[in-house]
Amino acid sequence: MRKLLKCEYLKTNRRHIILTALFVTLIACVWAFYDSNKAEDAAEFMLQNGWHVILYQFPLINSIFFPLLSVIIASRLCDLEHKGSCLKLICTLTPRGRLYDAKLLYGMFITQSCVILFWAATIVYGMLCGFRESFPITLYLLYLLFTLVPTAAVYCFQHALSMNFKNPAVPFFTGILGEFVGLFAMFLPQYPLLRRVVIWAYYGTLQFMGLYGYTKETRYTYTYLEHMGYDWAAFGILIALTIGIYLIGKTIFCRKEL
Numbered sequence: 053m054r055k056l057l058k059c060e061y062l063k064t065n066r067r068h069i070i071l072t073a074l075f076v077t078l079i080a081c082v083w084a085f086y087d088s089n090k091a092e093d094a095a096e097f098m099l100q101n102g103w104h105v106i107l108y109q110f111p112l113i114n115s116i117f118f119p120l121l122s123v124i125i126a127s128r129l130c131d132l133e134h135k136g137s138c139l140k141l142i143c144t145l146t147p148r149g150r151l152y153d154a155k156l157l158y159g160m161f162i163t164q165s166c167v168i169l170f171w172a173a174t175i176v177y178g179m180l181c182g183f184r185e186s187f188p189i190t191l192y193l194l195y196l197l198f199t200l201v202p203t204a205a206v207y208c209f210q211h212a213l214s215m216n217f218k219n220p221a222v223p224f225f226t227g228i229l230g231e232f233v234g235l236f237a238m239f240l241p242q243y244p245l246l247r248r249v250v251i252w253a254y255y256g257t258l259q260f261m262g263l264y265g266y267t268k269e270t271r272y273t274y275t276y277l278e279h280m281g282y283d284w285a286a287f288g289i290l291i292a293l294t295i296g297i298y299l300i301g302k303t304i305f306c307r308k309e310l
Contacts, residue, residue: 056146056154069128070162073121077166080117084110084170085177097272102183104277106174107195107261114167114199115234115255122163122207123227129159130214148306156211156298163207164200171196191260194282198258201287205251205294206230212301216308248289251297257286 098105133155175192209230213223234252237243247257260282265274 053150053154053157056150057158059154063132064129067128067132069125072128073125073162073166074169076117076121076124077170080113080170081173081177083117084113084174094272097275099182099184101185101277102178102181103185103188103192104261105263106178107191108259108263108277110174110195111199111255111259112235112238114170114203115231115238115252117170118163118167118199118203118255119206119227119231119234119252121166122203122210123224123231125159125162126207126210126214127220127223129155130211131220133215149302152215152302152305155215156208159211160204160207163203167199167203168196171199194260198260198287199255201290201294202251202254202258205254205290205297208294208297208301209251212297212304215305216301248286251290251293254286254290258283258290 171192175187178187206227210223210227213226214220217223230250230252233250234255237246237250237253238256240246241256247253260280262278262280263275264278265276266272267274
């Protein structure tokens with residue numbers, strides 16, 4: 053497996069896949085950290101509750117950028133094999149299952165590293181802003197976990213599509229449609245089934261911080277943040293969905309005619 057991972061790196065080194073992933077992460081940071089609201093009450097509320105505000109706001113940003121990153125990385129990693137029927141040649145040298153796993157691990161490493169990098173940048177941003185509340189390390193470790201696992205599930209799905217469909221448009225448009233449905237589901241908490249079936253929606257399903265009391269008239273006067281609890285049942289379902297996607301995608305790839 054180590055040799056296959058090294059081969060993946062050598063094959064894609066000049067395609068600037070890692071640089072592309074870092075660029076998408078940079079765009080996410082600019083989007084997340086740009087302060088467009090200069091109102092005095094909003095600034096004061098952010099200073100008082102900044103660490104918890106991030107836990108409330110950033111799952112939405114994660115649901116936009118990390119599925120998009122998964123689409124890009126999975127497509128670019130698998131596109132090389134589909135060109136010129138290279139899969140036929142490669143699969144005569146190594147078992148299909150090992151090839152599938154190597155490409156999955158390599159792409160997963162890139163996307164998960166970007167998640168951790170964005171998480172670390174978020175903490176640095178909060179420290180530079182000088183939030184007055186103490187840093188809730190336990191909550192942020194859970195937030196990291198609840199970002200890594202949905203991203204792994206989405207990437208696993210995109211990898212399965214990219215490996216099994218020669219036409220890159222299929223995984224691309226499926227990923228974009230899934231991301232749109234996931235974003236839509238985040239604003240529909242009254243439909244828990246939708247939020248548990250669509251893997252892109254789990255960024256919002258696993259969100260554990262809520263904002264209450266905000267109105268257009270009073271704004272932040274009576275606004276407060278409250279811990280909503282952890283949906284461990286949904287987390288378990290997501291783990292099961294990820295394993296199922298992996299097994300189904302790998303089985304189809306190993307049995308398909310090249």
